[in-house]
Amino acid sequence: MILAVAGVITASEPSWIAPFAGLSPRAFGKLMTQLRREGGDAPGRPWKLSLEDRVLLVAAYWHTNLTLRQLAPLFGVSKSTADRVIDHLGPRLALAPRRRFAKDAVLIVDGTLVSTRDHQVAEQSKNHRYSTNHQVVIDADTRLVVVVGRPLPGNRNDCRAWAESGAQQAVGNTTTIADGGYLGTGLIMPHRRRKGEELPDWKQAHNRSHKRVRARVEHAFARMKTWKILRDCRLRGDGVRHAMHGVARLHNLALTG
Structure with missing residues (x-):
């Protein structure tokens, strides 16, 4: 089946972009514009695939979590070529962290676990799998x-x-909201109830409001994990970091259209 459709996936056909990259063609076009401004196609060894198709390959790897043996033939390249494309472009797709925040900005932080095959960068966590902890901050x-x-x-x-x-x-x-697991950090957390005491009404109301706002970071995690690489990452070394930062950028593009 794979051989029958070998080489048909290309960014020049917009219908392939959404199912394989998780982005609309318009958002994918914005990504390509950004990459070219950042020098994404720097001079060097020529590639068999265009920059657009290489970016689509990386995004497809993150979005589908197909093995390279499954994915490479769909783009008409070898497994080793697909591997080099991911190693080369993965870090370039990383989200650039924001350097400045408005004085009235409110941020939300939480950690999410990414199951990882590389046990050198992971440890068994509360989900009983080898995982890495990623602290994610959203506006x-x-x-x-x-x-x-x-x-x-x-x-x-x-x-x-x-x-x-x-x-x-x-x-x-910057003002930052967090859940109750960030004790002693100075972040804005819900009020804690002491043993044998009930919270006054105003604190309960504050906690309900806090919970509604903080849920936005959980929604962000749910959207990000539609890129299936964050459910079971097979990459080694810095691969999980590049994937997480890259998916964060794709998530933002998908959200803004």
């Missing part, structure tokens, strides 16, 4: 991802991962 207003921390072993709790991943430094003093 509460736009719901766009603004910062993704460095991946840490999945047995790190969010409070520790917040500091060690670099996310805390990237956010600085």
Whole structure:
């Protein structure tokens, strides 16, 4: 079946983009414009595929999580060529962390676990799988991802991962909302009920409002994990970091259209 359709997937045919990249043709076009401005097709060894098709291949790998043996023939290239394309373009597709935030900006942070085959960068976590912990920060207003921390072993709790991943430094003093797992970080968390006591009505109302707003980061995780690489990452070394940062960028493009 794969051989029968070998080489037919190409970015020049817009109908392939949404099912394989998870982006509309318009959003994919915006991505290509950005990449060219960033020098994405720098001089060097010529590639068999155009830049558009190479970007589509990387996005398709992240979105479908097909093995390279399955994916490469669909683009008419060898497994080794597909591997080189992902190694070359994956880091270039990474989300650039926001450097400045408006004074009235409100951010939301939470950690998400990505199951990873590379046990050198992962540890068994609460989901009983080898995972990495990724601290993700979104803008509460736009719901766009603004910062993704460095991946840490999945047995790190969010409070520790917040500091060690670099996310805390990237956010600085910007107002940031978090759940109850970030004790001692100075972030805005829900009010805690002491044993044997009930929270006053105003604190309960604040917690309900906090929960509604904080749910936006959970929705972001759900959208990001439609790129199936974040459900079971087979990449080694920095591959999981490149995939997470790349998917964050694709998520933002998909959200803005």
